[in-house]
Amino acid sequence: xxxxxxxxxxxxxxxxxxxxxxxxxxxxxxxxxxxxxxxxxxxxxxxxxxxxxxxxxxxxxxxxxxxxxxxxxxxxxxxxxxxxxxxxxxxxxxxxxxxxxxxxxxxxxxxxxxxxxxxxxxxxxxxxxxxxxxxxxxxxxxxxxxxxxxxxxxxxxxxxxxxxxxxxxxxxxxxxxxxxxxxxxxxxxxxxxxxxxxxxxxxxxxxxxxxxxxxxxxxxxxxxxxxxxxxxxxxxxxxxxxxxxxxxxxxxxxxxxxxxxxxxxxxxxxxxxxxxxxxxxxxxxxxxxxxxxxxxxxxxxxxxxxxxxxxxxxxxxxxxxxxxxxxxxxxxxxxxxxxxxxxxxxxxxxxxxxxxxxxxxxxxxxxxxxxxxxxxxxxxxxxxxxxxxxxxxxxxxxxxxxxxxxxxxxxxxxxxxxxxxxxxxxxxxxxxxxxxxxxxxxxxxxxxxxxxxxxxxxxxxxxxxxxxxxxxxxxxxxxxxxxxxxxxxxxxxxxxxxxxxxxxxxxxxxxxxxxxxxxxxxxxxxxxxxxxxxxxxxxxxxxxxxxxxxxxxxxxxxxxxxxxxxxxxxxxxxxxxxxxxxxxxxxxxxxxxxxxxxxxxxxxxxxxxxxxxxxxxxxxxxxxxxxxxxxxxxxxxxxxxxxxxxxxxxxxxxxxxxxxxxxxxxxxxxxxxxxxxxxxxxxxxxxxxxxxxxxxxxxxxxxxxxxxxxxxxxxxxxxxxxxxxxxxxxxxxxxxxxxxxxxxxxxxxxxxxxxxxxxxxxxxxxxxxxxxxxxxxxxxxxxxxxxxxxxxxxxxxxxxxxxxxxxxxxxxxxxxxxxxxxxxxxxxxxxxxxxxxxxx
RNA sequence: GCCGGAGUGGUGGAAUUGGUAUACAUGUACGACUCAAAAUCGUAUGGCGCAAGCCUUGUGGGUUCAAGUCCCACCUCCGGCACCA
Numbered sequence: 001x002x003x004x005x006x007x008x009x010x011x012x013x014x015x016x017x018x019x020x021x022x023x024x025x026x027x028x029x030x031x032x033x034x035x036x037x038x039x040x041x042x043x044x045x046x047x048x049x050x051x052x053x054x055x056x057x058x059x060x061x062x063x064x065x066x067x068x069x070x071x072x073x074x075x076x077x078x079x080x081x082x083x084x085x086x087x088x089x090x091x092x093x094x095x096x097x098x099x100x101x102x103x104x105x106x107x108x109x110x111x112x113x114x115x116x117x118x119x120x121x122x123x124x125x126x127x128x129x130x131x132x133x134x135x136x137x138x139x140x141x142x143x144x145x146x147x148x149x150x151x152x153x154x155x156x157x158x159x160x161x162x163x164x165x166x167x168x169x170x171x172x173x174x175x176x177x178x179x180x181x182x183x184x185x186x187x188x189x190x191x192x193x194x195x196x197x198x199x200x201x202x203x204x205x206x207x208x209x210x211x212x213x214x215x216x217x218x219x220x221x222x223x224x225x226x227x228x229x230x231x232x233x234x235x236x237x238x239x240x241x242x243x244x245x246x247x248x249x250x251x252x253x254x255x256x257x258x259x260x261x262x263x264x265x266x267x268x269x270x271x272x273x274x275x276x277x278x279x280x281x282x283x284x285x286x287x288x289x290x291x292x293x294x295x296x297x298x299x300x301x302x303x304x305x306x307x308x309x310x311x312x313x314x315x316x317x318x319x320x321x322x323x324x325x326x327x328x329x330x331x332x333x334x335x336x337x338x339x340x341x342x343x344x345x346x347x348x349x350x351x352x353x354x355x356x357x358x359x360x361x362x363x364x365x366x367x368x369x370x371x372x373x374x375x376x377x378x379x380x381x382x383x384x385x386x387x388x389x390x391x392x393x394x395x396x397x398x399x400x401x402x403x404x405x406x407x408x409x410x411x412x413x414x415x416x417x418x419x420x421x422x423x424x425x426x427x428x429x430x431x432x433x434x435x436x437x438x439x440x441x442x443x444x445x446x447x448x449x450x451x452x453x454x455x456x457x458x459x460x461x462x463x464x465x466x467x468x469x470x471x472x473x474x475x476x477x478x479x480x481x482x483x484x485x486x487x488x489x490x491x492x493x494x495x496x497x498x499x500x501x502x503x504x505x506x507x508x509x510x511x512x513x514x515x516x517x518x519x520x521x522x523x524x525x526x527x528x529x530x531x532x533x534x535x536x537x538x539x540x541x542x543x544x545x546x547x548x549x550x551x552x553x554x555x556x557x558x559x560x561x562x563x564x565x566x567x568x569x570x571x572x573x574x575x576x577x578x579x580x581x582x583x584x585x586x587x588x589x590x591x592x593x594x595x596x597x598x599x600x601x602x603x604x605x606x607x608x609x610x611x612x613x614x615x616x617x618x619x620x621x622x623x624x625x626x627x628x629x630x631x632x633x634x635x636x637x638x639x640x641x642x643x644x645x646x647x648x649x650x651x652x653x654x655x656x657x658x659x660x661x662x663x664x665x666x667x668x669x670x671x672x673x674x675x676x677x678x679x680x681x682x683x684x685x686x687x688x689x690x691x692x693x694x695x696x697x698x699x700x701x702x703x704x705x706x707x708x709x710x711x712x713x714x715x716x717x718x719x720x721x722x723x724x725x726x727x728x729x730x731x732x733x734x735x736x737x738x739x740x741x742x743x744x745x746x747x748x749x750x751x752x753x754x755x756x757x758x759x760x761x762x763x764x765x766x767x768x769x770x771x772x773x774x775x776x777x778x779x780x781x782x783x784x785x786x787x788x789x790x791x792x793x794x795x796x797x798x799x800x801x802x803x804x805x806x807x808x809x810x811x812x813x814x815x816x817x818x819x820x821x822x823x824x825x826x827x828x829x830x831x832x833x834x835x836x837x838x839x840x
Numbered sequence: 841g842c843c844g845g846a847g848u849g850g851u852g853g854a855a856u857u858g859g860u861a862u863a864c865a866u867g868u869a870c871g872a873c874u875c876a877a878a879a880u881c882g883u884a885u886g887g888c889g890c891a892a893g894c895c896u897u898g899u900g901g902g903u904u905c906a907a908g909u910c911c912c913a914c915c916u917c918c919g920g921c922a923c924c925a
Binding site: 213214217218220221222224226228246247248249250261304329330331332334335336339340341342343347348349350452453454574577578648649650651653654655656657659661662664665666668669671675711712714715716718719722725782783784785786788789790791794826827828829831833834835837838839 | 841842843844845846851852853854858859860863864865866867879880881904905906918919920921922923924925
């Protein structure tokens with residue numbers, strides 16, 4: 001037989017599959033369905049990354065397995081093509097983004113096809129295609145109609161390089177997530193989507209989806225649900241009677257609130273102006289705080305600063321004491337109500353502030369048995385030392401003494417205790433536990449229990465060219481008027497200049513003939529909205545379009561979406577936890593509310609792949625020049641080798657280093673499978689041992705694929721191939737089983753050898769091999785013999801040997817006699833099928 | 841600071857969830873084949889020791905007949921969040 005020629009084989013079968021439309025899925029409602037999804041790539045100019053291949057191969061394996069298990073499988077592909085890199089490239093070269101996108105998607109398509117993924121190419125979509133973004137705009141109109149899209153003047157993060165506003169999620173470490181450019185705060189009119197209205201559902205419904213835990217906790221932390229109380233404090237001054245609502249998670253400490261703090265942006269401050277005697281000072285502080293970025297405010301080693309509002313004060317509703325009011329930038333305007341009650345004895349930040357400004361510290365919680373302490377600024381007892389005092393049995397007298405001393409410190413207000421406990425100095429609530437007191441105190445002072453979220457509304461407008469135009473028309477008479485549905489899509493006009501402007505206006509605003517339109521309502525003079533949508537828009541619903549990608553009348557036909565949704569298994573990167581994944585859950589829930597989709601969650605199951613790092617362990621990046629080019633690997637070693645290597649290289653959900661040396665192993669494995677074909681014979685005898693190995697491999701490979709343990713699945717196939725190689729003759733049927741198992745990993749070589757085995761129909765249509773549990777079992781058990789916990793020997797027994805018999809054998813083993821030195825064993829433990837443990 | 845995840849041979853990694861640690865691969869050494877090389881095949885390969893044996897899963901304790909796996913404390917690395925009241 002000739003040598004394994006990957007090039008010839010891969011080209012041959014790719015052509016054949018294309019011709020046969022082998023992986024096309026039909027909206028066949030009689031068959032059980034399986035929807036497998038990977039994040040559709042952004043077609044960057046750099047071409048496909050080896051990281052894409054990891055995720056795609058994994059889902060490809062699962063999709064192929066499901067097809068062979070009888071499912072109607074949808075495994076689609078498309079392009080998330082709007083976005084800044086393309087636009088920036090357009091500015092640099094003067095070529096239209098449409099043209100650049102076309103070129104890049106052509107490259108990606110060629111590369112993906114060369115890897116033999118079983119995508120249904122007839123469903124290919126592109127977010128920049130007007131027939132696609134028509135529906136992105138349609139969803140926006142629905143959001144607008146339902147009062148979930150609004151425009152607001154607000155300070156936003158402005159990227160100086162990209163010259164556009166960014167969503168909060170897009171600012172990472174003070175810089176723009178995309179370009180790494182500097183971000184400044186600008187006051188601008190922006191479109192926002194009310195994702196906060198869905199915060200609770202986005203949070204709670206994580207309970208009913210099968211996502212990996214890290215994604216769930218990532219989203220939970222980002223949404224940041226916290227339960228507490230909203231309590232009203234009266235504000236008094238000369239000729240002033242007002243009030244401020246504060247939010248707290250610790251209403252049980254209300255009696256310890258010794259001052260009030262307002263955020264610098266707190267709007268009501270202005271109305272107190274005439275009552276504040278030191279207004280000049282206050283105003284200056286506010287002005288300075290506002291000019292600082294969030295990050296600056298939190299940096300500066302958490303130094304607290306603030307200014308007292310002289311002339312006004314608040315009344316603590318619990319004990320009616322008059323307490324001072326401060327404005328301080330450690331309170332954030334956008335969280336809670338923008339105002340807090342400060343309880344220095346039981347909040348670390350308040351404690352530091354109170355010490356600095358000499359404010360009273362009033363202890364209201366006695367820790368008693370609770371000793372989880374943190375952030376304690378007492379020199380003698382730092383946080384980490386205190387953390388040790390949590391389990392009495394682990395520590396001796398010294399700690400017990402310390403604990404007592406510590407409680408004294410806390411009760412005397414000498415250090416700050418943030419945990420819960422029993423109430424002291426709290427009127428009628430003395431002696432209650434924190435938990436009990438929370439609701440009771442809130443009720444007593446007329447407050448209400450409230451849930452607050454960290455999540456903020458989604459800043460949805462970008463002042464750039466290469467995005468979906470927001471389909472709104474501004475009319476002086478009628479206000480904001482949605483573009484009528486029948487006029488969708490609002491097409492991106494052709495422009496000469498893609499360059500964004502420093503003034504913060506989209507490049508679209510320069511095109512008068514596009515901007516000036518008649519108002520759809522009054523036909524008067526009006527102007528189009530010139531902001532575009534962020535690149536997250538198109539990707540928020542693309543899985544839905546795949547179900548019926550060519551539908552011109554609706555975003556997807558009802559039958560198609562009811563049949564295919566939800567996505568059964570979605571694999572992607574961890575970097576999208578709080579971006580795409582959260583956004584699309586939000587849109588989906590909205591679409592569910594307006595009865596477009598049949599379920600309220602888009603993805604039933606979400607898994608994540610680890611990153612592929614450069615050989616030195618750093619991130620692959622073009623600037624470092626350590627990017628692995630898949631084309632070159634495919635050319636030299638073949639797509640099958642690359643696929644097998646990427647599955648074998650390490651645990652799928654963890655990041656792994658690319659090691660060029662190790663690819664050879666995957667190639668050698670395929671060559672071995674190729675060579676074994678020569679040894680196959682129809683009449684060859686299948687030994688019991690080989691048969692057992694075969695069944696064990698079918699079992700292991702199948703189970704491992706389901707759990708995305710692809711590395712051990714490949715290893716199992718290697719072990720089987722090694723066993724075959726040792727044989728003189730390999731039964732053809734056994735060899736074909738190996739090919740059937742290998743097919744999802746290395747589809748080309750498996751198909752070629754399958755054909756050489758005289759099969760007429762594709763291996764990819766072959767039912768998934770099944771195994772017989774009985775046949776996976778060894779016919780002899782090796783039982784280890786331990787003496788005092790150390791393995792000293794082993795015995796071989798038939799699988800049906802009784803416990804007594806095995807113990808007897810173990811005890812009479814020469815090694816046993818040697819190590820027990822004739823002493824009578826105190827205990828003999830038998831672990832079925834594993835070992836005998838003898839204790840002397 | 842908080843929340844995730846990880847730490848096992850020269851290297852990537854296995855280990856049926858408490859039961860013979862180092863599967864599979866890679867690298868290295870030696871051997872076979874060869875005029876030679878490549879490829880392939882075979883043998884060896886955690887450490888110490890001539891050996892019997894002892895030690896070994898980041899460190900230190902603990903539970904257990906038995907710990908990579910469970911408990912406690914600590915160290916290091918990666919990722920996310922971070923004045924969120």
